[in-house]
Amino acid sequence: MFGRLAVEDGPVPRAPECARRPDHRTLTGILRTEKAMRVRVDPLVCEANAVCVGLAPEVFDLSDDDELEILRPDVPKGDADRVRHAVRSCPKAALTIEE
Numbered sequence: 001m002f003g004r005l006a007v008e009d010g011p012v013p014r015a016p017e018c019a020r021r022p023d024h025r026t027l028t029g030i031l032r033t034e035k036a037m038r039v040r041v042d043p044l045v046c047e048a049n050a051v052c053v054g055l056a057p058e059v060f061d062l063s064d065d066d067e068l069e070i071l072r073p074d075v076p077k078g079d080a081d082r083v084r085h086a087v088r089s090c091p092k093a094a095l096t097i098e099e
């Protein structure tokens with residue numbers, strides 16, 4: 001009724017090698033983590049009250065014309081938490097973050 005499975009002699013076939021490097025996912029994760037975040041201001045919404053300047057002066061500044069200048073749009077990782085806090089604290093919601 002049931003026949004026996006035929007077993008061929010020779011090496012067991014291996015699965016094809018993955019084209020990706022073995023550490024691909026890890027490397028991608030590291031690159032994603034290290035990527036700087038980017039902060040932008042909507043100049044039509046900003047009222048130049050300098051709340052963000054007070055919280056992260058290395059990233060935000062006011063010009064002589066009372067317009068917000070973003071000194072470092074690509075925020076270094078070390079400043080990310082303070083910049084997030086400044087963005088959340090903007091009373092006009094004029095700042096946005098891209099990550």
Ligand code: SF4
Nearest residue numbers: 046047050051052090
């Ligand atoms: S806190 Fe907001 S409204 Fe105030 S200067 Fe910064 S971006 Fe403009």
